[in-house]
Amino acid sequence: MKTVLKKLASFIITVLLVTLFVFLAFELIPGDAATFRLGTNATPEALERLREELGLNRPFFVRYFTWLYSFFFGDMGQSLSYGVSVRSMLASKLPITITLTLMSFVMIVALSVPLGVLTSKYEDRMWARSLDALGQVTMSIPPFFLGIIIMYVFGMIIHAFTPGGFVSWQTDPVRFIGYMFFPSVAIALPKAAMSAKLLRTSILSERKLDYVRTAYSRGNSTMDVLYRHVLKNAIIPVITFLGMTLADTVAGSLVIEQVFSIPGFGRLLISSISNRDYPVVQSIIAIIAMIVIVINLIVDIMYRFMDPRMRERS
């Protein structure tokens, strides 16, 4: 119970701090929604009127707490540049970003676990070493650059998909997933390479420990020792890494959406920042922060589940 309350407290504090920082940033950079909407030729009177209308001339903390109060009750307010409710704007975009994130995360896990196991099991084979070296190269490529290469090779040359031809979930689920596949690969590959390498190193160092010798002395085969003994121990540090990666993947997907022209959170966020449309930016940031915290919470629980030494003794 105490742990739950502690987690809840840190959840609320994090969301408060993150949104407050974003608000502050908007306060510090020049220009606001009114100047953006009316352009540079607007008269001061017109600007003042619009500011009055949008509530931009109220003091900083009043605006922040008004926004926070309504956000708390599920009302994200109106977009300053489009005049529609933020909630309806986000409702159509959130599933796209989440799908992209989840697809790439599944790829990371599905690629890295077998790769880590194989490259450690056959550590002195030539192909395992080549894979390891290839991973080293892969993890140093930034996702957006990988995205451009994938777009060029699979989109323009092989024609595996049509760049810019995004199909929404409602129109055709199969083609939607098909279009999301390549951007997911762009996000997943470098991370998968990192986590495979981590798992490989972890398995190799676990294999030197005493309990492995005990396992052999009971008549386990090499495979049994790996799967029944070593893997569960070796995967523990990898889980922590995957948790951080998942949070990172959310951020990564914002960039990749730009490259592949996917109408998710990323594009909306960038246009809203340049429009100084703070209700939209605030809501997106708050939602992403909440997703990241929830992911950390899940990792924490998994960690306790995997490692009995981490469980609290009652």
Place this chain on the structure above:
Amino acid sequence: MLEVTDLHIEIEDSLIPETVVEDFDIEVSAGEIVGIVGESGSGKSMSAHAIAGLLSRKDMKKRGRIVFEGEELLGMERSRLRSIQGDDIAVVFQEPMTSLNPVKTIGWQVEEALRIHRDMTDEEYKERAIQMMRDVEINEPEKRYYQYPHELSGGLRQRVMIAAALICDPKLLIADEPTTALDVTIQAQIIELLKRINSKKGTAILFISHDLGVIRTLCSRVVVMNKGRIVESGPVEQVFNAPAEEYTKQLIGAIPQFAKVAPYYDISGKKPILEVKNVSARYKKITGYFTPGARQKLTVKNASFVMYEGQIMGLVGESGSGKTTLGKTILGMLDDTSGEIVHYSRMPQMIFQDPYGSLNPAKRVGWILTEPMRIKGGSTKEEQREKAASMLELVGLDRTFMDRKTSALSGGQRQRVCIALALMQEPKLIIADEPVSALDVTVQRQVINLLVRLNKELGIAILFISHDLKVVYELCSHIIVMKSGEIVEQGTDEQIYNNPGHPYTKQLLSSAGYVKSD
């Protein structure tokens, strides 16, 4: 049942192949307990692991014959070997802390060999596992079944290891230093248990140890090894009472025997050098991000004693008794302490248990020894080196050691350097925390003799912290016994050894095999 002839083991991981075991022969009949004894690096564990089929590293070459129940184990097909491992031949290892898988339940690990070698239902597995845990005297086996290794004490973990090894009723149990990492009282219990298993189930045991005392009480025959070769072998009584080889004699002569090495030291009329009054030490336990140091544990409770100049005081206790903490408290190394400590001399110096961890491996001996003088200043480089060299000679190392790197020294040489370092400060009191526990018996003997000589020639008082009642008996005229942070008893050697007042002292003495002298 087991017949090993002419076993050779070579390691080829460096440019020059190194022979670690040569011409090794051993025979174990059904129901027999045979011991292999030797110091570190003698190849005893290596030979035992070879018999258990655990040396499968590619860089290891093995030659010879290992015949078990008429079958040749060396070069046997892996799958056939696996069907013997854990079923007919089982192994118990030295470190119960690390030899169990930390993320698997105790029950799972005890059952594992059974699941590999026998076909039964889950209920039957569990039933057998709990019965086996009861047989090795694990209390509350039903509860332990679902626990994890970190929740158990060292002694219980070793019992779990034994239960897991015996689950398939093996014909041969290989026990590789199974009691070395345990406290004396637990050690004695495990030895008793192994004896009982042997007589009840007829399990043959191949017992590997550096501890000759344990070998003597347990085994019927013994093989003495040194530097990868067998020095001598035969019935235990013959080898111990009439050793034929020089090395064996030396080894047996080095065992602490409850015989005085330092004469009785009369403290009447002597000036006190250290007074400890009502000293307590606390240990903070960090329990969570929001509540650091919430739970506190008293590791030393109200300790009081006085030491006199030139005295060797023994401080005895098992792991966790607070004896090291008390030593550190005296030196002012801990923060959260209370009580009064009066020093009547210069600050005492400390010598630690592990000579490998206490010296910077990248530095030369001379650099390490002169460090305190360099920091203090006020002396020339020549003076510093001259003093360091004379201290080295005092501890029995010649001047050439000044320019050697500490990583190139043996354990005994390192401990001598540690002592020389303590002597650089010209202390009147040395606190020696288990200074010989990590050393082989023959080296241990040399360091003990050195400490006695320093005490006699320089009049240095020593607070000798140890778990080993035999070594303490040899050195100390006055002894303090600690248990769970408290001093339960203190007095002269006569009082403590021949007339112990506290039941814990009695238990320690009987575990150490002390027979009252008149």
